[in-house]
Amino acid sequence: MTNERGIKSANEVYNTIRTLLQEKQWSFTESQKNNNLVIKCKTYGDDLPIPFQFYVNTDKCVATLSSPFNFKVPKSILEQVALIINAINTRLVEGKLCYDIIEDTISFRSSIYFEDSLISKNAISNMLYTALCTIDLYNDKLLSMVQEQISYDDMLAFIQAN
């Protein structure tokens, strides 16, 4: 794909994301970094705030949704959290939880590849909705686990039940 076509497709996807967020009346900030068109936004789940960013890469033709969880994982429960993240990722149909064991952080990531494709508003909406539901389901439970309010076994049981 020529860069011009890539930029055109990326702008279409980017504008679809903008329109979607505007329709929801969610405030967001926009920026551009290297080959990425960036939208940063924040919403609220049942319990915790959910910050998220869209990166639309004009060169690679990939739109990525990324949402960092707002807490750090203590090194003392590193292995347990890794097993829990593995259990969650096994069940997820779309997207993944990313555990950075150097930075002790967890984030959710999902992406859409759009080269030569017609990506609908519903696809972007579904990507966002799925991400927010997944994050809302697990972020408070993972925080409780990190704060030692939920045991490893209870967390595992919760994952298997949902």
Next chain:
Amino acid sequence: MENTLKTKKGLRHYRYLCDYLAEEKLVYEKNDKRLSANLAVATECLSITMSISIDIEHQLICLRALLPFKIDTEKSELHALATATATNIVTEGSFTLNANGTICYKNTFSYFDSLVSKKVFAYMIKCAIMNIEELSENLFLLDMGYSRISDFIKE
């Protein structure tokens, strides 16, 4: 009406998948009933088999591949750290550890009312090969005790 559109779109994407595999002269076996294709790719070091399917109902393209070895289930904590790290490193897809010692790479694409090109299949397959080739050796060496988790993370 909606179901007809979903089916039409799903069948069209399955045709694109098969066309792409044929054009690239890849070795594959298709299943028209399941709208899936099993494909074998040999790289310099590995033989990778993967399955790609179209889920009409959920409007998903699913790619799954099992790594060509089993790990010692006694070391599940160590391998959970490794697969979590691998999942964090790769831009597309995730690695997950199964109870029977297999490690699965999976990547899904939700096309929800979109019309995707053959390039989506090319991208998914290339990412899978690249990610599996890059990380399976590390996971294998870790299991055999020839490397440590700290070496894995540094790479």
